[in-house]
Amino acid sequence: MSARKVPPPSQPASLGPPEAAIAGRADGKVLIPRDRSRIVPASTQIRTPRACDPCRQRKAKCNGGKPTCTQCERFGIECRYSEQKRAQEKRELDMLRTAIKRHERMLQLMSRRPSGAALSTLLPAVVDTIRRSSSVHEAASLLSRQMSSQFPGITLERMQRSWLTRLSGKPELVNRNPPYSVNAAERWTSIVDDAATSHLFSLFFVWDNPIWHIVDPVSFLDDFQHGGTHFCSSLLVHTILFYACHLSYDFGKPWDRRMEMSTAKRLLREVERLWHCDKMKITIPTMQSALLLGLFFCATGKDKIGVEYIQYGARMGLQLGLHKSSFGTVQTDLAEAPRIRRAHKLIASAVYEVQTLSVQLARIPSVWSGPSELAFAEEEVAAADVNQQWSPYPFTHPIHKPFFYTALWCRRNLLIIVNDVADLQRRLGGQVDLSGWQHGAVLYQRLLSLERNIPTVLGVQRNRTPHNLCFHMYYHMTVVNLCGLFISRNSTGPTEALMQSTKFDPQRILGEAMDSIATLILLYRVCHGWKSTPVVMVHYFMVAGVHAASHLESSKWREVLISCVSGLWHMGLVWRVCRPFLRTIQLVLQSKDETLIPTETMAILREFNEKVWNRNEVDALAANYVVQHHPS
Numbered sequence: 001m002s003a004r005k006v007p008p009p010s011q012p013a014s015l016g017p018p019e020a021a022i023a024g025r026a027d028g029k030v031l032i033p034r035d036r037s038r039i040v041p042a043s044t045q046i047r048t049p050r051a052c053d054p055c056r057q058r059k060a061k062c063n064g065g066k067p068t069c070t071q072c073e074r075f076g077i078e079c080r081y082s083e084q085k086r087a088q089e090k091r092e093l094d095m096l097r098t099a100i101k102r103h104e105r106m107l108q109l110m111s112r113r114p115s116g117a118a119l120s121t122l123l124p125a126v127v128d129t130i131r132r133s134s135s136v137h138e139a140a141s142l143l144s145r146q147m148s149s150q151f152p153g154i155t156l157e158r159m160q161r162s163w164l165t166r167l168s169g170k171p172e173l174v175n176r177n178p179p180y181s182v183n184a185a186e187r188w189t190s191i192v193d194d195a196a197t198s199h200l201f202s203l204f205f206v207w208d209n210p211i212w213h214i215v216d217p218v219s220f221l222d223d224f225q226h227g228g229t230h231f232c233s234s235l236l237v238h239t240i241l242f243y244a245c246h247l248s249y250d251f252g253k254p255w256d257r258r259m260e261m262s263t264a265k266r267l268l269r270e271v272e273r274l275w276h277c278d279k280m281k282i283t284i285p286t287m288q289s290a291l292l293l294g295l296f297f298c299a300t301g302k303d304k305i306g307v308e309y310i311q312y313g314a315r316m317g318l319q320l321g322l323h324k325s326s327f328g329t330v331q332t333d334l335a336e337a338p339r340i341r342r343a344h345k346l347i348a349s350a351v352y353e354v355q356t357l358s359v360q361l362a363r364i365p366s367v368w369s370g371p372s373e374l375a376f377a378e379e380e381v382a383a384a385d386v387n388q389q390w391s392p393y394p395f396t397h398p399i400h401k402p403f404f405y406t407a408l409w410c411r412r413n414l415l416i417i418v419n420d421v422a423d424l425q426r427r428l429g430g431q432v433d434l435s436g437w438q439h440g441a442v443l444y445q446r447l448l449s450l451e452r453n454i455p456t457v458l459g460v461q462r463n464r465t466p467h468n469l470c471f472h473m474y475y476h477m478t479v480v481n482l483c484g485l486f487i488s489r490n491s492t493g494p495t496e497a498l499m500q501s502t503k504f505d506p507q508r509i510l511g512e513a514m515d516s517i518a519t520l521i522l523l524y525r526v527c528h529g530w531k532s533t534p535v536v537m538v539h540y541f542m543v544a545g546v547h548a549a550s551h552l553e554s555s556k557w558r559e560v561l562i563s564c565v566s567g568l569w570h571m572g573l574v575w576r577v578c579r580p581f582l583r584t585i586q587l588v589l590q591s592k593d594e595t596l597i598p599t600e601t602m603a604i605l606r607e608f609n610e611k612v613w614n615r616n617e618v619d620a621l622a623a624n625y626v627v628q629h630h631p632s
Helices: 018-023 053-058 070-075 085-112 116-131 136-149 156-166 194-212 217-226 234-247 258-278 284-299 303-320 337-362 378-384 404-427 434-452 466-487 495-502 506-528 537-549 555-571 578-589 599-611 615-624
Strands: none
Touching: 053 070, 156 194, 194 217, 194 234, 194 337, 194 466, 217 337, 234 258, 234 284, 258 284, 284 303, 284 337, 303 337, 337 404, 378 404, 404 434, 404 466, 434 466, 434 495, 466 506, 466 537, 506 537, 506 555, 537 555, 537 578, 555 578, 555 599, 578 599
């Protein structure tokens, strides 16, 4: 039997007359002709890959148009497309993978913890939860509830959990342990445990204490661990913990400080009790507590009370003899004598600096006639700064060489000038004569000389630690205060002639100093943000913010305004003085062109109006914080 011939594609066998098909067959077989009327032609309609939900319910033809198909548009109904089963399964799988990854990070963190007790109790519980769960989804839910029930208080562990789970951060970027870790908290306080104490101590000694150095961390922690009382007391411990609560936050909700404020209230009640017991004890810890409480009350807007505490501490420093070079050590161990001597010098310089602040706030004579004779030598500070490191706790990077002691040595000369400027302010009357202008010119030349002689290790390009940036802001703010004495007063003679004879132009110099402060604020924001900000920054935010509100035509000053307002907003979560400062900036902006005010600034001020201010508070602050003068 011969094989059947297959026609080429161009000559389909189904076409042509029956006779041609018969003639082409050698075996005599006859092909049955097909009824062409029964052949269904291929459909030219485009198939819809997926119909919308309304068309599927109505079993109507849907063209798959998005966002609205033809049928839904015709009948004026909402067109919806439900998620495909495969896409839904993929999304759920991704969610489960994310949950597993979060808890793997948590297990990794717990396995790296040095505490064997915590590991032995937590890890088996986590493993048991995973084993008895019917699915990964159930395990993730149970673990989340389990972690919430064991949620730590104000501790580094809370920040670690938020960093790893909520923010999916890398574990190596956050400290495994607080840099100032202690294990003797129960000896001094019953309010917080070792973990919370270590965390709060670390926040205090890393962020705020380097500005003033009121407490020497080495000597304080040594006494804390061993029960010593020369550099430590229960009053000072509770005061530091209370103060540090205002520097604490959580990564997950940095705006929610309810836990911190609740703990701070309990600590403050204990501070009040201990203060009544210890305030007559002339000791270094009592003096340090008075200074810290003074700074706290100044930061809450209660300057009068704050200045009283600071002056009380400064007078106690005089009674102790910290202003004299003959102030001795109490240790008989000769090996400890240099360390204790250095701690005394550190504390003495802090007393002089903080009481200088009270002189500026209250415009009263200084309690100390000058800086302490207990001063660091240039060679001494260079040796003390060796092997010093600073990192922005709780983060491990970046690491800086802080040069704490070199900064103290340099600030001493600045503080002398600051006190001289305050003294000039008290002596100037309503008008400034030639003698006053000459005095101001001399003070400005001293400031220029100080700036030229700042060590290179304290240069802004090399050292961008918070305390060093604040030191440079302090310098330029001193220049602003000096120039303001002459800009805000009339002169007995022609101002131009006085400026030429003294070569002192306050208006120009003030503008340059404000521009430097603006640059430093922007640099601070880029390097450190506004989380655990030293309390002294509220003053710089206020001055620069008012100046920026008066110079909205400049793009740089608009950016500075955003930085100052956002900085005051973050600090205003815990420091009440930020509220009237924000209100002051708002009053200045009321007379400005709204099109020049940044939207970020308007949003923050609007939120403060809606959520912070009540009617009585607004009326009171509008009366007490009206801006009498600002640069135009």
